[in-house]
Amino acid sequence: MFPTLYHFFNYSFGISLGWLQVVNTFGFFVAISIAAAFRVMQLEMSRKTNLGLLPYTDVTTIIGKPIPIFDHVFNGVLAFLFGYKVIWLAANAGPDFLPQEHIFNAEGSWVFGLISAAIVMAFRYRADLKQRLSEPKSEVVKMDASYHMGTITTIALISGFLGAKIFHILEDPSHLQWSTIVSEIFSSGGWTFYGGLICGAGGVLIYCYRKGLNLLHILDSGGPAMMLSYGLGRFGCHFSGDGDWGIANTRPKPFAAMPDWAWAYTYPHNVLGTGNYPPADMVQVPGFTGDYAYQLMIPVYPTPLYEALMGVALFFIMWKVFRMKNLPAGNMFALYLIFAGVERFAIESIREHGTSLYHIGSTSFSQAQMISIFLVFIGALWMFLLGKKLRPLFGVKSTI
Numbered sequence: 001m002f003p004t005l006y007h008f009f010n011y012s013f014g015i016s017l018g019w020l021q022v023v024n025t026f027g028f029f030v031a032i033s034i035a036a037a038f039r040v041m042q043l044e045m046s047r048k049t050n051l052g053l054l055p056y057t058d059v060t061t062i063i064g065k066p067i068p069i070f071d072h073v074f075n076g077v078l079a080f081l082f083g084y085k086v087i088w089l090a091a092n093a094g095p096d097f098l099p100q101e102h103i104f105n106a107e108g109s110w111v112f113g114l115i116s117a118a119i120v121m122a123f124r125y126r127a128d129l130k131q132r133l134s135e136p137k138s139e140v141v142k143m144d145a146s147y148h149m150g151t152i153t154t155i156a157l158i159s160g161f162l163g164a165k166i167f168h169i170l171e172d173p174s175h176l177q178w179s180t181i182v183s184e185i186f187s188s189g190g191w192t193f194y195g196g197l198i199c200g201a202g203g204v205l206i207y208c209y210r211k212g213l214n215l216l217h218i219l220d221s222g223g224p225a226m227m228l229s230y231g232l233g234r235f236g237c238h239f240s241g242d243g244d245w246g247i248a249n250t251r252p253k254p255f256a257a258m259p260d261w262a263w264a265y266t267y268p269h270n271v272l273g274t275g276n277y278p279p280a281d282m283v284q285v286p287g288f289t290g291d292y293a294y295q296l297m298i299p300v301y302p303t304p305l306y307e308a309l310m311g312v313a314l315f316f317i318m319w320k321v322f323r324m325k326n327l328p329a330g331n332m333f334a335l336y337l338i339f340a341g342v343e344r345f346a347i348e349s350i351r352e353h354g355t356s357l358y359h360i361g362s363t364s365f366s367q368a369q370m371i372s373i374f375l376v377f378i379g380a381l382w383m384f385l386l387g388k389k390l391r392p393l394f395g396v397k398s399t400i
Helices: 005-013 018-022 025-050 069-092 110-131 145-170 178-185 193-210 215-240 303-322 331-348 367-393
Strands: 057-063 137-143 282-284 294-296 357-360 363-366
Touching: 005 018, 005 025, 018 069, 025 145, 025 215, 057 145, 069 110, 145 193, 193 215, 215 303, 215 331, 303 331, 331 367, 363 367
Parallel strands: none
Antiparallel strands: 057 137, 282 294, 357 363
């Protein structure tokens, strides 16, 4: 496993770049998944605008006007924080200094912060002087619906972050205490995909409704993007070994050609095995000491890998097969709900839940199983029964 990009480059190429310890492998894949989702949804919103399904937006820009002072100050503050914390972490990274243990505190370098702020503000001011005109003029530019993607992404990240944290806390109702809630929200771990999906989508839909964008076509644009994002994000779970793995698997492989790590894996050097007191179900990897030197005692199903491959495969099916089928508006998103629900429900049968279970009588089920069933039900009902009745409520007349 590769807790950080430092470990990946060190293992793969024998290169020791200490500053790469700042970049968590999981965080790296999350960034890739966000960028990929942004691009996919952007392309689909542009296509729908060209088809007349989403409106163009007239954007008025003033050319040659001095950039406001607040803009310079804001960029300077961001640059200062980057230098103060990120550059300081990279400069100090090493065998005895794990950047991840120093992120959520006030440690940093004023020198790096001030130098970064000075450089950024100087370049920003120089660019400002070059673009100024003696008489600023305004221009109206017609932009397709993908113009909103910057704001949509920001809203999705903020509301999705809060949703992922809240749903993670609710996975174990017996631990609902204010101290637990506060500590979980400000911790670097503890994320629930469905929480991020539901709350992130809710925030985006509110924004799009206020901007007069057709909500069904927005949902259709986001379906393939969310499926791809999920698949790529699960690669991060697998390669970092973040604990989101399957149940113990000591069964023989179904066929000899299958690699051991694709059937039953101990996740050596996973991101959870740090410090002198590793989790109870882990043992030290032979020949290694210190942080990230542990592996599971009993091999488990590598469920994040299975989900990653299924997520990417389902994205290509949606993007290459169903996207051009002239489905009724909203049905692409309904298809996403069905795919996402079936995929997650299937994997839950071999996925480790810990104490995150709900109980009705003698039946136990995970939060993800409950939501998966709900998603499949809503998607199927939407697609096969209520499609014609729902479209007029959103002002949709086209069957594209």
